[in-house]
């Protein structure tokens with residue numbers, strides 16, 4: 001059995017920001033086909049800043065701890081700052097992850113990035129719709 005840091009155990013036993021955000025501005029879902037773990041991130045964006053971040057994870061203890069710490073790291077950050085949360089930073093923040101659990105830290109950063117992509121995609125569509133309505137005189 002892998003040996004986890006105290007911080008991993010803390011976030012695994014008592015994960016922060018678990019749940020779903022109703023009417024989330026962006027949703028990012030990722031899965032690892034090898035281990036079968038799934039992670040979904042929900043974000044709320046205010047003024048280009050992540051005002052709320054929540055997650056639902058179906059996976060191993062490390063994946064749950066990773067989700068929890070990523071949500072903590074991302075909250076309050078601008079979208080650009082949140083994009084800089086890398087798997088290496090996540091592992092460092094968790095005071096290390098066993099080698100065979102390192103892939104779990106990839107999922108967290110990927111899910112967060114996907115949620116940001118989703119938000120930006122929706123924003124692009126909304127901006128286009130607004131422009132079209134304006135052009136049509138609505």
Ligand code: FES
Pocket residue numbers: 032035036037059060061062063101103104107
């Ligand atoms: S074992 Fe796959 S995410 Fe943890």
